[in-house]
Amino acid sequence: MILTARIDAEQAGLRLDDAAKLLFPQLSKGEIRRVIDWGGCNINQVLVRVASRQVKEGDEVALGLMEADRCIDLVYQKHELLYEDKDFLAVYKAVGVNSQRTPYQLKGTVEYAVECYMKSIGLRDPSRVVHRLDRGTSGVMFFPKHKQAATLISNLLKEGKVQKTYWALVSGSPDQQSWKVDAPLDRVSKFRYGVSLRGKPARTVFNVLGEGGGVTAIEAKPLTGRTHQIRVHLAHSGFPIIGDESYGGIPASRMMLHCRAMRFTGPRGKIIEAVAPLDAEFLEAAPEGAFEQPDGEATAY
Structure with a gap:
């Protein structure tokens, strides 16, 4: 599932994770940070993985939701x-x-x-x-x-x-x-x-x-x-x-x-x-x- 919303004047200037919490209140802050960390967040169709990034009015934020059990931290040695x-x-x-x-x-x-x-x-x-x-x-x-x-x-x-x-x-x-x-x-x-x-x-x-x-x-x-x-x-x-x-x-x-x-x-x-x-x-x-x-x-x- 992909959730999409646009930043308005109320969220402008906030950190990405704080703004996303206001845009998508059904998600916890932890869930939002996990989505960002795992590469499921786009701003204006560009991948963003920094939760502290500042957002501006008009930005389109998209979060791709993935089941928690699919978060496997794959590493190759x-x-x-x-x-x-x-x-x-x-x-x-x-x-x-x-x-x-x-x-x-x-x-x-x-x-x-x-x-x-x-x-x-x-x-x-x-x-x-x-x-x-x-x-x-x-x-x-x-x-x-x-x-x-x-x-x-x-x-x-x-x-x-x-x-x-x-x-x-x-x-x-x-x-x-x-x-x-x-x-x-x-x-x-x-x-x-x-x-x-x-x-x-x-x-x-x-x-x-x-x-x-x-x-x-x-x-x-x-x-x-x-x-x-x-x-x-x-x-x-x-x-x-x-x-x-x-x-x-x-x-x-x-x-x-x-x-x-x-x-x-x-x-x-x-x-x-x-x-x-x-x-x-x-x-x-x-x-x-x-x-x-x-x-x-x-x-x-």
């Missing part, structure tokens, strides 16, 4: 990175964390945490989100460290030259061990996509990794990069992802979709790859032995 060199880094994105800033939140997103890490090692470039994972999806996210690297990986993504491997859990048992879906996708509502002849080309290759207890583990390799592509293509195949209720999946503690790995050729022909471990919820829901993790690989929590 060097030893936690999945990959790093002078051009790129890769991190593990957990379920429930936003890939990039929203009107409600800056702090606690992967974008912000990566930028903080880059500043901590002396880099001045901002974090650039060149690809995203849905809030309910876990796994690998790559970030370029400078503009030239951003151009390179952006072009590779557009050309389909970044190999992505996803793991998913679905209900039921496919008739085929492997199959390919070639079905264009288009937006059907604000938050949903579907197969449509008027949509953009979308192709995904699927392979069965294991079955048991009415659950099938699937490996998905998207050959294009459309929004919700794997989710829609699996639902279109008759096997919606467990936990993906938007596309017909049965309820679960999380959406069972995980970006396992990303691989591409970087500068000077170097092969760049990152692999993300599974979290406990995903492993517990999976058929036994479907996702054999290499010895010594940690489980993400």
Whole structure:
């Protein structure tokens, strides 16, 4: 929810948090300061994170309200990175964390945490989100460290030259061990996509990794990069992802979709790859032995 109001003569000259308390009396001062700190406050459509900033008459103040349990102070330490060199880094994105800033939140997103890490090692470039994972999806996210690297990986993504491997859990048992879906996708509502002849080309290759207890583990390799592509293509195949209720999946503690790995050729022909471990919820829901993790690989929590 976004609350919007305009500063009048009565509030002009006050601190932002004091003025916001008068504009939005239903919120406590603590709630207002939390919104400001977490990047959910705009003045005249510009992000402001200083509660003591003075406001003036005519300023438009917008507060994006976010549930308190989503305020996760995400931090990346060097030893936690999945990959790093002078051009790129890769991190593990957990379920429930936003890939990039929203009107409600800056702090606690992967974008912000990566930028903080880059500043901590002396880099001045901002974090650039060149690809995203849905809030309910876990796994690998790559970030370029400078503009030239951003151009390179952006072009590779557009050309389909970044190999992505996803793991998913679905209900039921496919008739085929492997199959390919070639079905264009288009937006059907604000938050949903579907197969449509008027949509953009979308192709995904699927392979069965294991079955048991009415659950099938699937490996998905998207050959294009459309929004919700794997989710829609699996639902279109008759096997919606467990936990993906938007596309017909049965309820679960999380959406069972995980970006396992990303691989591409970087500068000077170097092969760049990152692999993300599974979290406990995903492993517990999976058929036994479907996702054999290499010895010594940690489980993400």
